[in-house]
Amino acid sequence: MLAEAPAQDKPRPDGGWAQALETLRDAVIVPPVESAFQQPAGILRADGSYCDTGAFWRNHRPLTTAPSAPGQVDETLEGRWLWAGVLWVHFGHFLVESTGRLWGLDAIRDRFDGILYMPKRPARGDEIAGWQRAFWQMCGIDLPVRVLTEPARVETLVVPGQGFGLGEIISGTPAFRDYMASRFAKDIAPDGPERLYLSRSKLGLSKGGLIGETRLEEQLAQHGYEIFHPQDHDLPTQIARYKAARQVVAAEGSALHLFGFVGRPDQQVATVLRRQSGATDQIAEHLRSFCGIEMLQIERLQRIFRKTGGHKKRHDLGVIHMDGVREELAAQGFIAEGGAPWDKIRWNEVRRVIGNRYEPRKRED
Known part of the structure; x- marks a missing residue:
């Protein structure tokens, strides 16, 4: 059965769901199965309803939409995990569209067991590039990062709003801007010409x-x-x-x-x-x-x-x-x-x- 359609408007930098946090118990993450511009994929709550605040938006529409409930879920991830959204392999899209939920790491003071993504291109599987790991390290992140290619149940899933991306949200929410300003590349000294x-x-x-x-x-x-x-x-x-x-x-x-x-x-x-x-x-x-x-x-x-x-x-x-x-x-x-x-x-x-x-x-x- 297809879960309900998204109810919220696009993410905005000045308020609304982009600045909200939702904590889910026993949520199911459903990765995309085909490569497409818009893909059925995302988070289903324990009752089967669609978590629309976990959707990936660009400009005026979501590029991930409510998926059908999977017939079988073989993996359960214990502990507390952060939902980070869609992982792009492309450098620019990664910077703008795969980072906007990391602010949740500072918003929740309890320890996380890891960070969860799903791939934008299913054919890339759970591939993570070295430069992506370097980026997370420069954010001060020392947690495991998983890219889910099959449906998985998560004991506790924290879903931050999309605080950055393409469209009006390119301005970034205050929480996301503060996170990057306080965390990113703080230990790297200037080196080079003027x-x-x-x-x-x-x-x-x-x-x-x-x-x-x-x-x-x-x-x-x-x-x-x-x-x-x-x-x-x-x-x-x-x-x-x-x-x-x-x-x-x-x-x-x-x-x-x-x-x-x-x-x-x-x-x-x-x-x-x-x-x-x-x-x-x-x-x-x-x-x-x-x-x-x-x-x-x-x-x-x-x-x-x-x-x-x-x-x-x-x-x-x-x-x-x-x-x-x-x-x-x-x-x-x-x-x-x-x-x-x-x-x-x-x-x-x-x-x-x-x-x-x-x-x-x-x-x-």
Whole structure:
């Protein structure tokens, strides 16, 4: 029998269920069985009703919905466990969508026996990446973490509200912001230059990027910026760099969400947009709410190309308007004013990249 539908509205940073805690006895966690955008999966109370405060929301709708009761539950977890939600393998989605319930560890003073997730992609099983374990360690978490791939009953399950995520909740609830400010990466000292460029150029362009980014790196290096490729470094090194920098320029991407957990109001941040997307506004709100930073968004692109026949904006390629970027960075003090214009990226360079696999995207697309 299908459990009842969710009753609550989206999680909000200023009140409601996102800031609430529910403690359940003998709850059953039902992981997803198929990979899909929206999945029947989540928590059933002992009486079979659906615990809708345990659902995973993005923007205006839940991406996990009430599952059917499993025919058999073979495992029972004794003790007190924290419900942490859906575990993403993708770096950016993990940071934003797999961390928002950890604040419950501070809200309940009694000892927990562990933390429970279910996988977003069932094919990944109970896989946990080393960098994810490093992230939890930097939160001061020394508990076992389980990723459930089969239904399991839990003696005592604490369900914190979703205190962070994509949508209005990107601002974070006060409890989640306080948890990250007091816990995350407190023992990592600043280490690095005052000027830092967060690059995507080594990631390739198959999943979106900036055409001409290496040219931009050459120019920024002349202005004293270290060209930093986050994926080449462990999380402590990344955070040490982010703490040390006074000025950060970044190709728009997930690295800024990690920065958002350790940034300070005295730092300047600018991002060079690679697409037209509301995702950039979410990054900006993350930095505004958590760090007190007003991020400069530089949307200076000659053209935007999409994969032929494709509609996913995250795969778009933006052609940098080099001198437009220079003008905006200079106007906001990220580089010195004056100097020669930055050379334009020519069509023959663009054509070598896009071939016949991309087509221009209209601004209204």
